[in-house]
Amino acid sequence: MELWRKARDVVRKKIFFFILLGWVLLIIGDRVDELRVYQGAQIAMYSIALASIVLLTGYSGQVSLGNGAMMAVGGYSAALTLNNLQTPIWFAFLMAILVSALFGSLLGAAAARLSGPYLAGTTLALAVGLPAIANQFTFLGGEPGLLFDIGFPPESFGEEFTQYKWFFWIASFIALISLFITSNILQSRFGRTWRAIRGNSLAAELAGVHSSRMKVLAFTISSALAGLAGAVLAMTISLVAPGAFTLALSFALVTGAVLAGISSLPGVVLGGLILVVIPEIADAVANRFGDADKLNNYLPGLIVSVLLILSVIYTPNGPGENLRKHLRKKATH
Amino acid sequence: MQKVIETLLIGLTTGSIYALMSLAIVLVWRSTRVINFAQAGQAMFATYIGFEISSRSGVFWLGLLFAVVGGALLGAGVDYFFMRVLFKHANTGPAAVVAPVIATLGLLGLIRSVVGLTWGGEFRTIEAPASTDGYTIGSTTIPFSPLNALVIITVSLILIALAILFQRTNLGLALRASAYAPEIAKLAGIRTARTRTIGWAIAGGVGGVAGMLVSSNNFLSPYSLDLLLVFGFIAAVVGGLESMVGAVVGALVLGIGLTFILNYVGTSLVFIGGFTVLILVLLIKPDGIMAKGKGRRA
């Protein structure tokens, strides 16, 4: 009974925290300018996408470069649903979740027996080839892609309420809910089981865990999150096209997750922030030094890669780990 | 019948280039237990060097030479400066399994960005050293050109040279021993770290050749070798990752198979075909088609 009450308290505290956070975002959204609001929506989108990586790689230990592809699946599903079936927007997002969950479970089933570099290589193949696939089929809109227009904000919000603010509200709302749910999943026995598998899957099997099933489950949920993020991304750019879901996106996601702590869910917001800030910095540098095009195209990549390499070598488990080690050392002296 | 032969020949050409890439991947895997995704980046860098030399000198082979040397130096450099640091630092926690993979991916991105910043993203072309017009036999022209023949010959020569190196020289023996049983190699007096770096250099040089061959009379860009990496990886997996012969066989099988799909089904399914092959092999015969059932040691 005690335990049950404690668990309920924890969940209640969490709900309270998320509601508080939502309220804060609301206020912030009112005070800042258009560009920041738009970037806020991007950060929200990245948070969801990074959460998918934290779950898949940080918790269940499967390194996959396919989350960018799953985002594409989600984005395209949402767009196709909205455009062809004229459904309400929330249904389009729901379809994004379901379809990418389905694809994720297929990928997971294929990948369950793979580990380490084999998994990474396979998902790399997927990430590289996906734009090619999208280009091939006309119903996917080919290279220019498909429109994804969720329409104007409701009239009742008044004239001052801009399109970007609407994006920000929707993205944040979706992010808050999905992060809340994900947080609960990660702290449940699912999360614990994944970590057991990640640590030593043989030992986990001997303890009665169906590690293949759990791995597939991780892929499924992770892909659902990624698909949702993809739909949110599509919303913010009003478009789905192969160019939005390149290999660079998958790289950026892995980088953001590693930088912010690959098994830390709270870190995803920080990760999202970093991913949004890097192109800004690259922009500023590019404008300083002229030759904007070349620099613009490749400088973000350079910064991202260098950060990734440095962080994976020196803080492979995220900055939190080094901090904890440091504190532990101090404690024992 | 003619189409079958044509497809076979083209497939052989494509497969030979994949063979170089998959060989490089297997070489590094066996010696370091790492799949070096940056291989594509190293090959790309080497090819850009080759491009510079060949376009300035007008001689393809000179460019190829520089590409080989550049690729070898880069490969050795990556092992010496990058991999050793990586293994020293990132060996605990949940990320230990994940770290080398992510690090080589990061390196790939880094090399790509540097190449992009230096040369820009525009497509470059490298002048082919042979004609790309198909051979004419009697009154028909087949799509197999002197360039294709040259590719097959070049790759064959390289494979023969490598086979001699590995099977008949002490260096080759040291390379094999260090890859198969690093501890025993150390106890036998082999400087395994140095040998490993040499292995990486060879892999890098081979990658450079692959890049040059793929890009001759084709487009070169910071992204143009990605497919080569993917197919090289798939070929290595199909061949079993544990043997160099397997890598070559896997690559030829893949090259021929994909070309058949290309010619008989259509371009849209080429990539899906390759991906399906990968998944099928990993599911059905994860040790690769060449394995004797020793089990996949990841």
Add this chain to the structure above:
Amino acid sequence: MSGLIVNRLNVSHGAIHALHDISFSVDPGQLAAVIGSNGAGKTTLLRTLSGLKDASSGIAQWDQREMLGVKPEDLVRRGISHVSEGKSVVPELTVKENLVLGGIWRSNKAETQESIDQVVELFPRLGERMSQSADTLSGGERQMLAIGRALVSRPKLLLLDEPSLGLAPLVIEQIFETINTFRTRMGLTVVLVEQNAMSALEIADIGVIINLGRVVAQGKASELINDPALRAAYLGY
């Protein structure tokens, strides 16, 4: 003060202190049997001596030169060879290639060939199987190959880790006989780690008994065999 001198050697596996203040010495030309039950630390001792593992403190000298902290590859060039546990051959290579491996660090190929010929004399069965892949050999043959490879490097100090492990009694006898033969013939100093205490002490000059990472007895092998208390505690009867 030539020979092998080990003084207050301490080795840890992470937090586990595996070897405590190990001290013993072996004169040149002697065969020292290091015996003890499973997990006593015997393999750790050899791996530390051959450079595969780092010591936390202590000294180990061979021929008046410090051994600790030197890489295995370099120790081989000084004449120290280690045959690690588990029939350490490279199964993907042929018998001949495995033997050549022993001399690969040498620039003089003729010397290596000479050594290989000598080893084949010692282990004729290997000579019959030169071009066969090493994974086709039986357990005993593999052990011979592993020892043979070490001998090709013409060591002065030979470290053998449980050569009898997993072998049939008859084969074990053969191998021990051969070890005794070549060590006298070549004037080697041998450190023989064994669980098979009786056979080891029978061919040894001195014995070192290790239990739970500490040296609990050492001395002339003949005395150790006959000491009933020691026998009861460590040799089983």
